[in-house]
Amino acid sequence: MTGSDRVELPPQYVPAEVESRRYEGWVQAGYFTPDPASAAPAYTIVIPPPNVTGSLHVGHALDHTLIDALVRRRRMQGYNTLWLPGMDHAGIATQNVVERELARDGLSRHDLGREAFVERVWRWKAESGGKILGQMRRLGDSVDWSRERFTMDAGLSRAVQTIFKRLYDDGLIYRAQRIINWCPRCLTALSDIEVDHSDDEGELVSVRYGDGADAVVVATTRVETMLGDTAVAVHPDDPRYTGLVGRGIELPLTGRTIPVVADPHVDPEFGTGAVKVTPAHDPDDFEIGRRHDLPSLVVMDERGVITAPGPFQGLDRFEARPAVLAALRADGRVVAEERPYLHAVGHCSRCGTTVEPRLSLQWFVKVEPLAKAAGDAVRDGRVRIYPQEMSARYFDWVDDMHDWCISRQLWWGHRIPVWYGPGGQVVCTGPDSEPPQGDGWQQDPDVLDTWFSSALWPFSTLGWPDDTADLRAFYPTSVLVTGYDILFFWVARMMLFGLYAMAKAGPDESVPFRQVALHGLVRDQFGKKMSKTRGNTVDPLDWIDRFGADATRFTLARGATPGGDVAVSEEWVAGSRNFCNKLWNAVRFAQLNGALAGQGLPAPGQLTVPDRWILSRLGAVTAEVDEFFEQFEFAKVCEALYHFAWDEVCDWYLELAKPVLTGADTAAALVTRQVLGEVLDRLLRLIHPVLPFVTEELWTALTGRESVLVADWPGQVVDGASAEPVLAADPAAEAEIAALMRLVTEVRRFRSDQGLRPGQQVPARLAGVGSTPLAAHESRIRALLRLGETGERFTPTASVQAEGVTVELDTAAGLDVAAERRRLAKDLAAARADVEAAERKLATRAFLERAPAAIVQKNKDRLAAARDEVGRLAERLAALGGDETA
C-alpha cells in the first residue's frame, strides 16, 4: 500500500458522517463479543445497569466513557474482553411512570388489579422503555449486545429466587415487625439509604405532661405523634427526675396515663432531659419501648392519616399537627414554641415526600455476617478501591450496617417467594420447586427492593446459579466502574451477595470484582451540581450531535481524576472537537505527504535526530499511558496524549519533517515517511480507547487495515510483553531537540517583539553554531524560523543569543531599539532574581551542610549560568544605550 492509493481526507472531521456507520460496522464484525472458550485471559466489566425508565444523561456518559476506554484498551491488549450491558427494572421508578400514565385516564393500579398492572408495565417497557440502549450506541459503547440482560428477565429472576431461598434457609433473611422508613405517597417501605435527609424548617413545641409535682415537659417536632405516646423517658442518673421514674403521668388530650421510664439512651443535656416515647412511630422510641416492654400504639395509617379515635381521626398528619397543637394550647399544655426550628427530616429519594417512620411487618436481610466478609475482602486486598481514600467510607458503612429492609409494597418487581398456609405455615420456595397447593395458601404480596436483584448483577448476568461457560470464563469481573454516590446502594451490596453466592469458588475467586474504580459527579462549568431546577444540566446527545461522540468523551475523560467530580462546559467540548480535528489534519498532512504506516521503522542508522527524538518521546508517552490506565488516571491519559499529539507531533515534528518530505533527497524523505507513519499509527492506537470514532476513520485510512479496534496495543499487552518493538529512550536526541526548541522559541520571541511577521524571510547568520550541539541542525533552525541566507548586502542589525548561538539578523527596517531594550531588561531582571535566589541558598551554611550534594551542585550550576546571563544581557543592554529600567 502506498500513499497514492488513498483518497484525500477533507480538511475537517465531520463526526456525523462517521459515527453511526462505524458503530454498526463494529457490531456486525462481532468485535464486542468475546468467546468464553478463548485461551486469552478474561477482562470483564458489567455495566452499572441504567434504569429502564432512564435516558442517557451526562453521568452515564462519563461512566460509559471511562468503562469503554478501559475495555477498548484491554481488547487491543489481547484480553478476552466482555463489557456486559443491561438494564435495571427500577421498581418504584418504573411503577410510578406507569401509574402516572394510568392516572391520565383516571385509573389507579388497583383498578387494573395486580396481574393486569404488571402486564401493563411489561408492555410499557416493550414500547417506551430502554431508550438508553440506543443512546449508548451514539456514545460508542463497545458492549456485547448478544449478552444484554434485564434484572427481571427469566434468568435473573431465577437467580433472585435462588439466593433468596439460600439466605432464608441459612437464617439470613427474616421477617419482623420493625420501624421502617415509609413513604406515604409511594405506599411502600424504603431502606435507610433510600431516604435523603435535609435540614428543614419546622417547629419545636414543648408540652407539659402531667400536673403539679408530677409535671414533666417534653419537646417534639412532631406534636401529633403524642397521640401514640406510651411513656416518657429520662436518663437514669438525672437528679431532676429521680422521684418520677416508675410513676404514671397523665398524657394530655387522651385521658391515658403513661409511665416514666429511665433509659440510658436519653440525652439529659437535650431540652428538659425528658423525652416522649412513641414506639410505633419513631425508631429510637421503638428501641426504648422494647427495652421497657412498652406497648406500641399505631396512630397513623399507611397514608399518614390519623387513626387514633377522637377528634383528630381522619386528619392527614400535616393537618393533625396544628390541630393537636391548638388543642394542647387550649388545654394550657404548651410551655414553649420555637419556630422556625431547623431539624433533619427524611424524604423519599424517589418522590421527595416526607418519610414517616412506621411500625410494620417487613422482610430483612441479616447483614452482619455478610457485611463482615464484604469488609474483609477490601481489608485484605482481594478487592481494591480506587481512589484508596474512598475505602474509608466503604468501611464506615459496611462495618456498621443495619439490617436491610428488602420488602417493598409494590407490584413491579421480584415477588417474595414465600407462601403462607392456612394453618400459619410459612414456606419459602426455590426456583425449581412448586409453590404449595391447596386452599388458603397465599404468596407474600410484596416484591423485593430493586437493589436486591442489582446486587446479583456481576454473576446473575453470567448465568448463575447454573455453572455456565460464561460464569467460569468471566467471573470474577475485573473492575467495577461507577460513581461514588452509589457505593452503598450498589457496590457494597454486590460485595455482600457476590461473596456469599460464589463462596465455594474460594476467597480469591468469589469476589464480584477485583477493583472498584470510583468516579465523581459531572458538574457545570462553575463546579455546581447539575440539576433541573438550577437549569444547568447538559444533554450528552446534544453534544454528540453538535461536536461528536469523541469530543464529548474526551471532555469527560479529560476531567476524570479518581473519585473526583468533573466540571464540563460547552467551550470545553468545542476544545475537544478541535483536538479531534487536529488529529484529523495531522493524518491528512501525513497522507498528502505519503506517510507509510505498518512497515516498521527504518534502520536506526538512517534516522534523523528529530526522528529519534519523536520516537523516544512516543516511547515515554506510551509507558505513561499504560501506567495511567492501570491507575484509572483518565485525566492524565488524556493530558499526556493531548500534549504529545498537539505540542510535540504537530507543532514540532511535522514542522521539522516538512522540509524533508518536500526536499530533493528522496531517500531521506522515505525515512521520514516511514517514521511519520509509524508515529501516527501508534498514536492513533494509543488514543483510540478515548476517541474511538475519529481514530478508526484515520487509522484505517492511514494503514489500509481492517480496524483499529483489533489492532495491537502499542504498549504492554496481555503477558506484560509488547507486540512490537519497544521505543527506547534516546536522551541524546531529546537533549538536542530540546536545545533546538529553546533557540527557536527565543528567536521567535525576538521576532514577535520586533514586530516581524511570522512568515517574513529575514536574512540571518548563526554565528558560533558550529561549536554547539546544534551544529547539525542549522538548516532545520533556519527553516523553522524563516531565516534567509546572508547575501552580499547582509548587514546584521540585531542579534539574539541562546544555547551558545548568536543569531544575527538583518531586519531591513532596522531595529526597534525600545522594544529590544524592554525585552533585554525583562530578561535581565529575571536573571538577576535567579542569581539572588541561588546566592542566598549557597550563602547558608546549614544548606551546604545538610542539603543533598546534588541539590547543592544544582544551585551552583544555576548560579553560574545565571551570572553569565546577567553579564551578557547587561552588556547588550548597555550597547543599546539602555539601563535596567528600560
Added chain:
RNA sequence: GGGCGAUUGGCUCAGCGGGAGAGCGCCUCGUUCACACCGAGGAGGUCACUGGUUCGAUCCCAGUAUCGCCCA
C-alpha cells in the same frame, strides 16, 4: 452532632519537600501549500490565614476561617 475532603492565575482543575503548571478565557501579530475547529508570541498567581517542623514548605504537622460531601 460525628466523619471526610477542599481552599493554587478570570473560570475549571493538576501538582504535594528543593527554581509555580494545564485547558478554556484574555492581549498582540499573522491569508507560510495539514488544520483559523489554525499558527507565533505575551500578560496574569506573596499556592486561604496563623503558627510549627526542616538547611529549605504550595507540598508535612497544629490551629483558624470559608466551602463542599457523606453519615446521624
